[in-house]
């Protein structure tokens with residue numbers, strides 16, 4: 001019972017669990033996708049599954065920024081860093097271990113490249129200021145949670161006239177990924193647990209097409225296990241009532257209209273790419289950002305020769321199926337044997353928000369846990 | 375990267391670049407508050423920080439709830455704190 005003890009309010013957790021069970025129609029199987037990797041992590045960490053009846057299944061979605069970076073883009077970053085000795089490539093910590101076809105950025109460093117981990121794009125800008133004789137590149141990744149940070153950093157770089165700084169932009173947007181999932185024939189979903197922090201930026205409105213065009217509910221949720229349980233209860237209530245709406249469980253943080261300042265800055269600094277490759281999901285149109293004309297001087301892809309070669313995932317890797325929610329992590333043939341957090345073959349094993357890493361770290365023990373009596 | 379960590383605003387020290395000093399788990403670090411400044415951010419307020427930027431203003435209860443939740447995540451939380459501690463935004 002150690003898991004239930006860790007809930008802030010175990011009684012509330014039990015009550016929500018009981019309500020969810022009552023709302024589940026006998027004989028019906030429910031598939032709910034949590035879009036965001038932060039939720040996947042919390043779900044495994046806190047054993048949220050144990051509070052759900054067996055007929056309510058949680059399917060992990062594509063919302064882990066590290067997981068969706070395709071091999072080719074890792075190789076591009078590596079090529080720029082290895083071919084240009086004056087380059088300092090900077091990226092978030094999780095990105096350092098993502099395997100490309102020539103190894104990860106850590107392997108690149110062992111071969112003599114200068115690839116550094118930063119906490120913030122503003123740290124990358126500081127490194128540029130401190131190293132005027134070097135070229136500093138920020139390898140930007142993430143959904144709308146981190147894209148405004150990159151945008152504001154570029155606004156500042158431009159204002160200060162910093163010329164030895166550029167951004168290799170891999171920012172992706174969540175809505176086209178959800179559309180791709182909805183159009184995928186392999187998967188029948190009943191509803192979505194919507195991402196929390198992406199929604200602080202984009203708000204709830206962009207999800208309205210999901211109930212309108214697809215008849216499926218979406219509830220934006222926070223990251224506490226109780227938030228996730230409550231969002232599931234709200235979804236199950238909608239399904240029981242025959243409703244499909246966008247609801248906001250995380251209204252204490254997520255404004256319905258998003259963050260206007262963030263959206264305006266992003267609109268100034270970025271424009272949509274016609275298409276972008278997502279690991280496992282293939283090319284999705286209008287699903288990623290590049291620097292706008294106004295910021296072209298800061299675009300790494302315009303400054304350097306970028307190989308831009310599409311690289312197929314290793315044969316044994318089934319991250320694509322995991323990212324679409326078609327396979328569970330443990331159904332991948334190399335899970336936990338050839339592919340572990342120490343020696344990842346696929347991206348889902350690298351970031352703690354990846355479904356494979358989350359399941360590897362916590363989920364394996366779930367099967368040993370006693371059923372929870374509520 | 376995506377979870378966000380709560381910090382308390384101690385001082386605004388750069389209006390042009392909208393930088394503020396915040397305290398996060400006992401360490402004082404600089405962050406950008408440009409995305410929430412219009413919402414009336416004041417000294418003593420709590421914000422949710424992602425990669426060096428305040429993304430939302432939160433109340434104190436939310437901050438402590440979020441912090442408890444993060445601490446339970448263990449290793450991932452430790453990594454986030456180490457990364458913030460290594461940050462030197464100016």
Ligand code: SF4
Nearest residue numbers: 319332339346349356
């Ligand atoms: S176990 Fe490894 S290779 Fe298989 S899906 Fe997960 S991350 Fe990808």
